Amino acid sequence: MSSQPPDRADVERLQDSVVAFVRAFGLHQPDSTPCGQSIPVSQAHALTELAARQPINQSELGSTLRLSKSTVSRLVGQLERRGWVERLRGTAGDGRMVELRLTPDGERLASAVAIARRQRMESLFERIPEARRCAALQALSILTEAATNDR
Template sequence: MPPVQDEPGRRQSLESIQRELTAFARRARAAAARMHPDLSLVAYTILSHLEEQQDCRATDLAAHYLLDKSTVSRQVAALERDGFIERRTDTTDHRVQVLHLAPRGVAILADARVRRRAAFEERLAAWSPADLERFAGYLVRYNADATTARP
């Protein structure tokens, strides 16, 4: 795809998007810390991923999030030690360990979901249904594009 010419305001819009997404990421890290003092954003992301994708290996997590295997290994070990996840032997290949949410992990994610929903309800209370629909659509599009973009 050829680069888009610098249309008037495009550079300013892109800088604004970068600034706002950075602020969003900072708030996300702070929110993760409030959910559980020992739960980093990376740990919370891993738990969420395991909720969506059962039977996930640590190497799958590293590949999915483009993280170093040692980083994921440390996070997984801490989550297992704290009772948020558990390892099980893969039923199809007994040499492989798969990760699952433990009951404590399920509980913390359920609590976080309720808190997040309340925060979004409060923050977006004044937005019209049309604005919410557009915003949701843009986020879906952005994330879909991000999965196909090169790093």
């Protein structure tokens, strides 16, 4: 971390750049994913994590997604009502723990989201000049680390 405070103009450039990226990437559109799926971004992220880690409990899902307990509870309720997630009594030694699993419909949708995400990332990566790809990945990593440490 730098010992000098950032220049105001640089902070404004960062702000403008992040806002421009959010808009260009489509993150400001609440009812669809940047990869073109017609579900909210939060639900797509939850489906992706469930597909990778199931069974998982709500607390673990919330921690992974960096969402509050109440937000995760609402999110899981939405996924359950849509028939994409089911709650099961825990099998890992504690029958009181509720675990989350994708339903067959949830599995299919999670797979479709993963495929669409991969295609979008490939398309974006192809548009970055090869000589600048490493720099782009490094910049995203630095921003992610800074945002993580800011919370």
